[in-house]
Every structure is written in C-alpha cells, then in structure tokens.
Amino acid sequence: MRRATDHVIAGLEARISSGELAHGERLPSERALMAEFGASRSVIREAIAALSNRGLVLCRPRHRPVVRRPGYEAVLEVTGPAVRQLLGTPEGVESLFRTRIFVERALAREAAANARREDIAALRQALEANRAAVEDTPQFYVTDRAFHRVLYEIPRNPVFPAVHEGFFNWLRPHWVKMNQTVAINRVNLAAHEAIYEAILARDPDAAEAAMNRHLEAAWGFVRETFAEAG
Amino acid sequence: MRRATDHVIAGLEARISSGELAHGERLPSERALMAEFGASRSVIREAIAALSNRGLVLCRPRHRPVVRRPGYEAVLEVTGPAVRQLLGTPEGVESLFRTRIFVERALAREAAANARREDIAALRQALEANRAAVEDTPQFYVTDRAFHRVLYEIPRNPVFPAVHEGFFNWLRPHWVKMNQTVAINRVNLAAHEAIYEAILARDPDAAEAAMNRHLEAAWGFVRETFAEAG
DNA sequence: CACAAGTTTTGGTCAGATCAAAGGATTTCC
C-alpha cells in the first residue's frame, strides 16, 4: 500500500540524485510540481516536507525550497530536533557529554598514533590561537572549539567533522550557561597544551589520559552550573 | 515569523512531554485536533508529519499515529532516511564502516579496561552462541550481531546501544549482499575469541588490535563483494 | 546603473468533499 506522497518523494529524490536538480537550485513551484506529478498540492507539500526532513532540500518559511547535496552535516542537522528532545533532561545531557568524551579520547589516541606532520602543525596553530585568546572569553570559546575540531579532522573521515558539529551545536546551550571565566580558560589552555605535547610525543596513552582529564574537568564545570541552576 | 503549523507542533509536543498523551497512546483524530487548535486539517497534518520526523510519534499509513517516548532509538530511526542517502555511494559506505571500526576499537579497549564481571559473563555467553551457530549462516549473523551488542552495552551509556542499532541497520543491506559462508563464519568466530581473550586478560592494546583485525577483515569481505557487483 | 514602485508568482492556510481502509459493533455459526 503506497501513498501518493511516496511516489512524489521518490520522483524528486531521483531528480536530485541524478543531478537534474542541482545543488543550490530552487525546487520548481508547488503548482508546477502538481502538474508534473499529477497530484494535488497536499501531496506535493507533504513530499517536500519529507525531503526537508531527509536533508535533501532546505526549507525556509515563505521561500522556495532549495536543493542541497546530501552530506553528513545535513544528516546531523536533521537529527537536531530529535536530539534536543533528549537534552531536556539532565541524564540526556550527561549521556551525550560522556559520548563526546568517549569519542575524543579515542581521537586523541588516534592522533598520537597517526597524525601527519600537517595535522600537528594545525594543532599547534590552534593551540597558539588558544593562547592568544585566553583573556577574551567569547573568543576563547571559538578557538577552543577549533582546537578540538582539528582532532576530528585527523582521521580524514567526513563523518567525524559532522559529528563534531553535532556535539558542539547540541551542547552549546549548556556550555554558554556555564560561568566562563579567564581562570577556567587557563585551565583549559593548560589541558590543551598537555594533549598537544602527548600527541607530539607520539604517546597514545598519555594523549588519551590528558584528553580524559580535560573533558572530565569540563564536565565537572558544566555539572556545577546545573547544580546552581537547580 | 511563525507559521500556524509551528503552534500546533508546540502544543502537541507539550502534551506529549507533559505525559498528557502517554507513550503508546494513539493521537486524537485529525478532525478532533483541528477543533482543538482551531486550525485546518492541512496544518494539523503538517504538524503530525513534523512530529513523526522528530520521532515523537510513530506513523503508519492509514493508521492512527502513536505517541512514542522520545528515546535514542527514535533519534537513530529518524536519522535513517538521511543516512541511506549517503549509503548510495561506495565512499559513503566506507566512511560509515570506518566509523564503526573506530567506535568498536575504542569499545574493545574500554571493555578490557572496565568490563564488570557480568559484562564478561555476557560476552562469554554471546561467544558460545557464536560457536553453536557457526554452521548455520543466518543464525550466525544474529549471534554475531549480539556479540558486538554486548560491547556497546558495557559503557552503560544509552547512546551506545542506539548507535549499535544504527550501524547494523544501515549497514545490513551491504552485509547481506555479501557471500556469507561457513568458512567466513569460522574466521569471525576466531576473531571474536581473540577479542574475548584479550578483554578477559584485561589487555586494552590487545583487545583493540584484535577488534581492528576483525573489522578490517570484515571490511575486506564487504569490499570484495562490491568489486564483484561492480 | 541603481533604486523605487507596481505586478505576478507562489507559499501558507482554510473550507468542504470523496473514498477506501481501519476499528468496532453485531450477528452468524460451530
């Protein structure tokens, strides 16, 4: 039992993945599509909504939907609303943060074992940006994020940068609520330095341990904020 | 700029998370909802579709939507269609498989370091099921999956079992296409034994290495199948 | 050539109607 909507979805999906509808191009108007597929606007509209939820088109209210090349970022973006549901509860936040810790410990190990020369250069550059921004809390957040980003790029697997985006976007609300101070920035800077040193020394165990200390401490800060906020 | 649909979505979300609409209960009929929210069926329908995409309700064609408690499985399920888009390309499959390898290497290490007595018992039980099913290929697939599942449960973080579901469901089509033979089953069984031994010996490095060999070999089998299929 | 005003297109929403499947309620039959 197929719904008419499914037919339209399949048709549009085909036209997108065949490249007939190119990335960045606007979708035909709803009325044009109803002529093309011989369906009413209801089903066209429903199909477009479905494509939007699959990350194939980007919909803004009152604007023509825009075709997007499916990518890992799109997947994470689509996942956003569902994840936010889970972040309503403290346990949800903790689960997600601990997942992040798990991933980044492994990333630190991976970096120590396999980082190339250019990776290490990128890491050092990010570290210097940290140092330069240590007095400027908002800017430090940006460079902090960039430092971790480098680690997600080292495996050269496009899934990881997308996961990085996901973690940071989902957890940001809980992060900015935190009391960010220059003192904490210094702690984090020192932690980054330790991680960098361990990676430079090609010592996976030390890198993992340093990352673990860093993120467990960060989690402690976040949890404190929770406790205060009640 | 708010759309009427957003209002209905918010209203239903509230009624769900407040428990007024309990898990497993059926949503009111579309006609009832349009009376309640003073909106036309179009917006009600669009709102329900949106909730479905957020994993808050489960929709089957021609059936009344059913309320679901938001959970990590729901998130992964919602992500499914988008991920499947990416799996259309061989690079997509490889990225996802390598992500799995990355995660399970870390899980093996984690297990060796922190598995409790009951975890190890579960692992041994799963391993024995592997042994018993080694001649029965379809059954071996089931027990194979169960063995890996145990590893995802060891960190006691609800995100991981959901990720396990995701990996297996997404990759299953590429797995079943593979030439599964008793010979391959034996290879995998031996690999599982090696992983188990390393975890039992509390040797993270050996556990990670064993897992790595296991999954790289598996990836080799999958890739061969690709090459044959063209 | 840029910018403002006017016109057409188009997404968001509504109202009302049809149809076939789902879900009960009812009756039939062992």
Add this chain to the structure above:
DNA sequence: GGAAATCCTTTGATCTGACCAAAACTTGTG
C-alpha cells in the same frame, strides 16, 4: 460461549478551489 464472518461508523489520504500576504520579478524613474 467463543471464534469467525458481516455491517457500519470513524478516520486517514487525497482532491478541488479559493484567499491572502510575502517573495520574486518587471518596469519606470532619476
């Protein structure tokens, strides 16, 4: 009495046609 077949109401899926306000496009003007 309980399982199975049958009837009837509800309800999801789809269609038609319409209206409005915001976008997108066109045109006139400085």
